[in-house]
Amino acid sequence: MTSTNAMPAVDPSGMKAGATARDRREAKSRRRRTLRVVVATLVVVLVLGGGGVAWWVTSETDALSTQVTAAKQLMVASDGKVAEQTTRVGLSAQITEADSVLDESALTRLTTGTADARESLGVATDAVRGSMVEFARGQVETARQGLAAAQGQAEKVYAATEGQGVDDGTRERLQSALEAVATADAAADSSVGGEDLAVLEQAANDLSTNRSVVTVATAALSEAQDAITCPAPDQTWDPDSGKVPDSALAEIPWAPTHFVRADVLESLVKLDAAYQEAFGEHLTINSSYRSYESQESIYDPSSPIAAPPGCSNHGLGLAVDIGGGVEAFGTEQYEWLKANAETYSWTHPDFAEPNGRVPEPWHWESVLARAGS
Structure with missing residues (x-):
């Protein structure tokens, strides 16, 4: 006969058969x-x-x-x-x-x-x-x-x-x-x-x-x-003025002979779209980015109209001259830009205001431009 009181089997470590891994870890500890x-x-x-x-x-x-x-x-x-x-x-x-x-x-x-x-x-x-x-x-x-x-x-x-x-x-x-x-x-x-x-x-x-x-x-x-x-106190010389590489410039879509710095094109396009909605036509771009040589060719020391080469925001691709009615103070187009341009990150600088150093209703700049011309 088989005894019902037989001792349970144990492994060599002294643990009962069937002991869990946790039991073994605790025993080892x-x-x-x-x-x-x-x-x-x-x-x-x-x-x-x-x-x-x-x-x-x-x-x-x-x-x-x-x-x-x-x-x-x-x-x-x-x-x-x-x-x-x-x-x-x-x-x-x-x-x-x-x-x-x-x-x-x-x-x-x-x-x-x-x-x-x-x-x-x-x-x-x-x-x-x-x-x-x-x-x-x-x-x-x-x-x-x-x-x-x-x-x-x-x-x-x-x-x-x-x-x-x-x-x-x-x-x-x-x-x-x-x-x-x-x-x-x-x-x-x-x-x-x-x-x-x-x-x-x-x-x-x-x-x-x-x-x-x-x-x-x-x-x-x-x-x-x-x-x-730079003769004017609000002009700032910049070594990049007139020397912006082509890769950093972007063509203005409705004025393909004109360029601005690539990072401000989108804001100009949005301004133009709003202007079209108001007047049924594109902004007239008369001037945009100017190379150093181009700025040099139009600079006249006896006239404040064009800044010396190296001192112009046109040379940085951050300024445009606009026509189509904007070239005169007080016109409907000029007043619309004064009221709306900053919404699209473009502004009319102080030097170009009617009482500014060089009154230029046509000159508009990206808000990224520094004070100057």
Whole structure:
């Protein structure tokens, strides 16, 4: 006969047959805790006479305390300087955990694992430092892009002012600034592949400093050229005036021989559509973008009508001269534009008003244009 009181089968680990994976994990965890207590007890027994336990616990505690202090300093230093914020969240949690270990009794710290707290804190600290390096690399790249933009504008201004009467000292200061840019950019290029946080931060700072120097030197040269080139106080010299590339211009659909800057065409088309609805015809475009040479050919120093080349918003593709009744103050067409043009981002500038520097009812500009003519 088969006995009904037979013992259930067990596996080699001591678990009953059919035990779940969770049961096995819990049993394994219990065995580990038991082993840790046994080991700690053995350490106590072996070194009790010589005070070794106290020395060991103190040594581990001091090491963890020092590590916690450094981690807290890193938390402060990394504020706003990490590529991934979750790394700081993780470090904060590990600092809290380590602090709780330090608050325990000496024997409890021995049995609960001061070394484990140190290891976890080290992993979290490394994650924050790595994230800070990634953030610093991003700062370097952002600074390089900003410097490249400033450098491009500086080179444009430097080239446009050659032989135009600006004193050599002003141009030489910009040239020196541009030469320093090459050195800063080369240093930044070598830094981004490394892991040295201090080197990366210094590279970003140097790039930003050089950008500021180049920007200031560029502005000084532009102002010097403006003083020479543009006689009216509301005119501003621009190195791009009359030199806008074809790729940045767009043909006016109903006036195919005329062009404006591509980014203002849509607003002009919408203004024209509203004008057509009111008057049954397109805006009459008499003048639009002018090249430097074209502006040069119509400029007469004895007349304020046309601005000097380099000082005109026509040269930037941001101004049009309109006919068809608009060329006179007080007409129905002119008054309609005065009332409606700004709705479509076009305006009649102050200098062209009836009491302005050069009364020109026909001259209209995009709101993106700077003060000038």
